[in-house]
Amino acid sequence: MINVTQTFLPPQEEYNKIVKRAWDKIWLTNRGELTLELESKLKKYLNTNSIIITNNGTIPLQIALKLLGKNGEIITTPFSYVATSAAIVWENCTPVFVDIHSEYLTIDETKIEAAITLKTTAILATHVFGNPCNIEAIENIAKKHNLKVIYDAAHSFGVNYNEKSLFNFGDVSTCSFHATKLFHTGEGGAMFCNDEELNEKLFYSHNFGHNGPLDFHGLGINAKISELQAAMGLTVFPHINHIITERKTVVDYYNANLSFKNFNGLKIRANTTWNYSYFPVVFESEQVLLKIQKALNEKKIFPRRYFYPSLNTINYINGEKMSISESIASRILCLPLYVGLTTSELEQIVSIINNNI
Numbered sequence: 001m002i003n004v005t006q007t008f009l010p011p012q013e014e015y016n017k018i019v020k021r022a023w024d025k026i027w028l029t030n031r032g033e034l035t036l037e038l039e040s041k042l043k044k045y046l047n048t049n050s051i052i053i054t055n056n057g058t059i060p061l062q063i064a065l066k067l068l069g070k071n072g073e074i075i076t077t078p079f080s081y082v083a084t085s086a087a088i089v090w091e092n093c094t095p096v097f098v099d100i101h102s103e104y105l106t107i108d109e110t111k112i113e114a115a116i117t118l119k120t121t122a123i124l125a126t127h128v129f130g131n132p133c134n135i136e137a138i139e140n141i142a143k144k145h146n147l148k149v150i151y152d153a154a155h156s157f158g159v160n161y162n163e164k165s166l167f168n169f170g171d172v173s174t175c176s177f178h179a180t181k182l183f184h185t186g187e188g189g190a191m192f193c194n195d196e197e198l199n200e201k202l203f204y205s206h207n208f209g210h211n212g213p214l215d216f217h218g219l220g221i222n223a224k225i226s227e228l229q230a231a232m233g234l235t236v237f238p239h240i241n242h243i244i245t246e247r248k249t250v251v252d253y254y255n256a257n258l259s260f261k262n263f264n265g266l267k268i269r270a271n272t273t274w275n276y277s278y279f280p281v282v283f284e285s286e287q288v289l290l291k292i293q294k295a296l297n298e299k300k301i302f303p304r305r306y307f308y309p310s311l312n313t314i315n316y317i318n319g320e321k322m323s324i325s326e327s328i329a330s331r332i333l334c335l336p337l338y339v340g341l342t343t344s345e346l347e348q349i350v351s352i353i354n355n356n357i
């Protein structure tokens, strides 16, 4: 069976060796030495101004929205994983959708200003598949209207834009270290912030608000990662360049061999060093997509409809119509992409698609 992705698992002995340190110390959580070491290694590797590792990639969105959203209207993209919208609703803010670019698949910055009202407090945009949003334009709009910018950068591990980590943009950027993501800790995530004062708030918010054992800065929640998850991260980390290189090989294969006659791939924004995190293809119609999906499924190949449905259509949201996002969502399929996909498997996937298009 070939799925859209397969979790990268390092040799188990390597995990055992690292996790033994938690056993030896009898210390499983509360920012132990493994968590601190992972934070320091990732900060250096990614070259970010800060990092706070969390227990998943959704809670940093919630914390950022709690601190910056202030129960207002949040301008957001309908084309993302459901966590982006769900976090907004969960934090008692109101999602206001703005349609996307048909090629970049990120929020269409030219339509943002029309959606701003007196209740707007922030923009929450996703760097979809690791493809950066129009950061400069969004920053200008935010400045002009005094709005905060939060980036759901769940897919952006290792992506650089203008030679800087994509995590260094926006008031807060978040990442997911879920097992299906490029770098993972099983479950996990992180938040990044360039403002020292805000970063301090994010930090205490992720640990019950603690200011030492007996005092509190303010309200907080538990978003701490465990040492067992940090051990997984430290085990995966030395393989990260290998992971990215292997994924690039798969992406290069698809680009060289898919016919691209009646469908498109993802257009990556200029000045981006991408991470090869996903391989989406957008077909002519949903019928073609379903035909190809069926042909692949018959050979036990399971691509995923990332992202479907368009988030504005979800029952508890019921947003305005978003023509481009809804159209793309109905026609997009992410092809299998992971370390260990063999050439013969790739040949099979490509020939099924090319023969059915």
Ligand SMILES: *Cc1c(COP(=O)(O)O)cnc(C)c1O
Pocket (backbone or CB within 6 Å): 056, 057, 058, 059, 080, 081, 083, 084, 126, 152, 154, 155, 175, 176, 177, 178, 187, 188, 189
């Ligand atoms: C995976 C993902 C998340 C959520 O991350 P978790 O670690 O699963 O909580 C949020 N946004 C996007 C775009 C994602 O793909």
